[in-house]
Amino acid sequence: MADPQAPALEEIDKRILAELTANGRASVTAVAEAVHVSRAHAYSRIAKLTETGVLSRFTAVVDPVKAGLRASAYVTLKVRQHAWRELREQLRKLPEVHHIALVGGSFDVILLVRAEDNVHLRRVIFDQLQSMPGVLDTQTFLVFEDLDTR
Numbered sequence: 001m002a003d004p005q006a007p008a009l010e011e012i013d014k015r016i017l018a019e020l021t022a023n024g025r026a027s028v029t030a031v032a033e034a035v036h037v038s039r040a041h042a043y044s045r046i047a048k049l050t051e052t053g054v055l056s057r058f059t060a061v062v063d064p065v066k067a068g069l070r071a072s073a074y075v076t077l078k079v080r081q082h083a084w085r086e087l088r089e090q091l092r093k094l095p096e097v098h099h100i101a102l103v104g105g106s107f108d109v110i111l112l113v114r115a116e117d118n119v120h121l122r123r124v125i126f127d128q129l130q131s132m133p134g135v136l137d138t139q140t141f142l143v144f145e146d147l148d149t150r
Helices: 011-022 028-035 039-051 084-092 118-129
Strands: 071-079 097-102 109-115 135-142
Touching: 011 028, 011 039, 028 039, 071 084, 071 118, 084 097, 084 109, 109 118, 118 135
Parallel strands: none
Antiparallel strands: 071 109, 071 135, 097 109
């Protein structure tokens, strides 16, 4: 079912999003040239995409290993019913947690956790995540190699 709050995207919007996804630092002029519209048209489309929340932020993609985060894991959590709202705020405060998803299946939440080394990663999982109220169980999947698909 479509989200009634989501704006309908036209083909030009999709092409602009593809350009900005490939290079978030591209100038409006460069985006306009790439999608074959005027600079003013590209500017107004980008402004509308930002205003409607389709574009929520511009960010840098960092290589975790080169940034000193040599240990990564996906950690799944089983959580106590009705604990999600409080738990997600606690998870957001942990700098080692790089992605949080509420999911359906045999666990409730999946996290991408990055740390300096395995000792640091172990402390985050055992000392912080497992001790949070509402967390019933965790399972850890070590990441051996990251591949950026964008």
